[in-house]
Amino acid sequence: MAKVKTTFVCQQCGASSPAFLGRCPSCEAWSTMIETIDERRNPAIAAVRPHAERPQPLTVLGASVLKRIPVPIVELDRVLGGGLVPGTLVLIGGDPGIGKSTLVLQAAAALANDRGPVLYVSAEESAQQIRLRADRLGIISDQVLVMSSTDLDAIVATASSLAPALLIVDSIQTVSVDDISSAAGSVSQVRECTSRLMQWGKSRDIPVFIIGHVTKEGAIAGPRVLEHMVDAVLYLEGERHGHFRVLRAVKNRFGSTDEVGVFEMAESGLREVRNPSEAFLAERHGHATGSSVAVTVEGTRPILVEVQALTSQSAFGLPRRSANGFDAGRLQLLVAVLQKRVGLALAGQDIYANVVGGMRIGEPAADLAVALAIASSFRDRPVDTDLVAVGEIGLSGELRSVSQIDRRLGEASRLGFSKAVIPASAARRGTVDIAGLSVQRADTVGEAIEISITDS
Ligand SMILES: Nc1ncnc2c1ncn2[C@@H]1O[C@H](COP(=O)(O)OP(=O)(O)OP(=O)(O)O)[C@@H](O)[C@H]1O
Numbered sequence: 001m002a003k004v005k006t007t008f009v010c011q012q013c014g015a016s017s018p019a020f021l022g023r024c025p026s027c028e029a030w031s032t033m034i035e036t037i038d039e040r041r042n043p044a045i046a047a048v049r050p051h052a053e054r055p056q057p058l059t060v061l062g063a064s065v066l067k068r069i070p071v072p073i074v075e076l077d078r079v080l081g082g083g084l085v086p087g088t089l090v091l092i093g094g095d096p097g098i099g100k101s102t103l104v105l106q107a108a109a110a111l112a113n114d115r116g117p118v119l120y121v122s123a124e125e126s127a128q129q130i131r132l133r134a135d136r137l138g139i140i141s142d143q144v145l146v147m148s149s150t151d152l153d154a155i156v157a158t159a160s161s162l163a164p165a166l167l168i169v170d171s172i173q174t175v176s177v178d179d180i181s182s183a184a185g186s187v188s189q190v191r192e193c194t195s196r197l198m199q200w201g202k203s204r205d206i207p208v209f210i211i212g213h214v215t216k217e218g219a220i221a222g223p224r225v226l227e228h229m230v231d232a233v234l235y236l237e238g239e240r241h242g243h244f245r246v247l248r249a250v251k252n253r254f255g256s257t258d259e260v261g262v263f264e265m266a267e268s269g270l271r272e273v274r275n276p277s278e279a280f281l282a283e284r285h286g287h288a289t290g291s292s293v294a295v296t297v298e299g300t301r302p303i304l305v306e307v308q309a310l311t312s313q314s315a316f317g318l319p320r321r322s323a324n325g326f327d328a329g330r331l332q333l334l335v336a337v338l339q340k341r342v343g344l345a346l347a348g349q350d351i352y353a354n355v356v357g358g359m360r361i362g363e364p365a366a367d368l369a370v371a372l373a374i375a376s377s378f379r380d381r382p383v384d385t386d387l388v389a390v391g392e393i394g395l396s397g398e399l400r401s402v403s404q405i406d407r408r409l410g411e412a413s414r415l416g417f418s419k420a421v422i423p424a425s426a427a428r429r430g431t432v433d434i435a436g437l438s439v440q441r442a443d444t445v446g447e448a449i450e451i452s453i454t455d456s
C-alpha cells in the first residue's frame, strides 16, 4: 500500500512544512508543528469527495428517538445517559492504576452476556495479564475476545471481521498507525487513531470505548484534543488508596454530564454502590469535633458526605491551608469569611479540610458544611450529629439558597437525620415540610454556627 503523505502543520498559525521543525518558521512558536495526514493527497479520502452527501431537511433525517443499548452495570449506564448509543465513541480517562481496565473488562463481560461478543484490545498488557485479572474478577465468558496488539489498522481489520457488540481499546496512547512516523502516544498518532476508530464505529453502528491516561496536570496525556473529538468523556476518580471510585461524565453528546456512578474497589473488582450516602457516612464518629454532613446533588442524585476539618496553631509564619475533595481557593475564601464576618481568629491556624471517601464536591452548596466543620474544630465543640447543613456562603457571610433543596432534605430524612440548617431565603421559596426533619433557617453563617454547634 502506498504510504500516505504527511505534513507538519503549526497548531498556532497553520503554516505547514514537509519536515519536522522544532520552531515554526512563520510565527516562531516552539513545539507547535504537529504531524498531520495530508487529506488532499490521500487517495482514499480524495476518492470519496465526488460522492459527498447531499444536505437533507432536519425532518426527514433518521429516527428522532435514539436506540440505546442498556449496560447491565447500572452505575455505568447512568453516567452514559441511560445506555450506550450505537456507534458512539467513549473516552474513559483516569489516573494510573485507578481501575480503568477493571471497569471496562467488567463492562465487557456484562455486555457480552447480553449482546454477544465484545472485542477487548489491550495494547499495554499481555493476554495472560488480562486472563489473570478476569480470574480475579470472576469473569468466565467465551464471548469476551481478547487481542493484544498495538497496530491500529490490524485492530480495525479484526474488529470489522468480527462485528462485535462493543470494541474496547486499552489504551489509545499505546496504539499507532503506520502512516504517521511519530511514536505511539504523540498528538498526531492519538488523534489519527481516535479519528479512525470513530469513523469505523459510526459506519457500523458499533460503540467503541477507548481508555486514555491522564497526566499529573489532569490533562489526558498530551492531547486534550481527544476530548473534542469523542462523543463522551468519562473520568474515573478517587483516591488510589481509598476504596471508593467515582465515575463522572465531563462531556456527553447523548446525555447529561451531571450524573455520577459510585463504585467500591474490592478484591473482586469494582462493586456498584447503590446507596452512596450510606457508604460515605459509614465510618462517621458521632460527637467528634471538626465533622459535619453536607448534601451534594450529582445529577438527579442527592449524596450525603462527611466533611472534616482540623485547625491547629501554626508553627510557621505562613499558616498551611489544605483542601482535599474540594477547591482549595474556596477553602481560603470560607476561612476569610469566618475570620472577618464571624470573628473567628483563624489567622494563625493551619487548616486542613477533607471530604471523606474520595468524593469531590464541585458545588458551593457544601460551603456551609465546610464552614461548620472548621468552626467546630476551632471551638473544639462538636456539630450536632443529627444535623445536615446546606447552603452557599456569600462574601458578606450571608447564606445563599441552593438548587433542589427538597431533594437534598428528602435524602437526609431518609437516612435518619432529624435536623437541617438551610439558608433562610431557600425556605421562603416554599420548601415543603419533610417528614421527621426539623428544618432551621439561618440568614448568615454566624447564625448557622450558633444553631449547629452545641456547647455541651
Ligand atoms: N490482586 C489484587 N487484589 C485487589 N485489588 C487489586 C489487585 N490487583 C489490582 N487491584 C486493584 O486494581 C487496581 C488497578 O486496576 P486497573 O489495572 O484496572 O487500573 P488501570 O486504571 O487500568 O491502571 P493502568 O493505568 O496501569 O492501566 C489497583 O490499583 C488495585 O486497586
Ligand SMILES: [Mg+2]
Pocket: 100, 101, 102, 170
Ligand atoms: Mg489499565
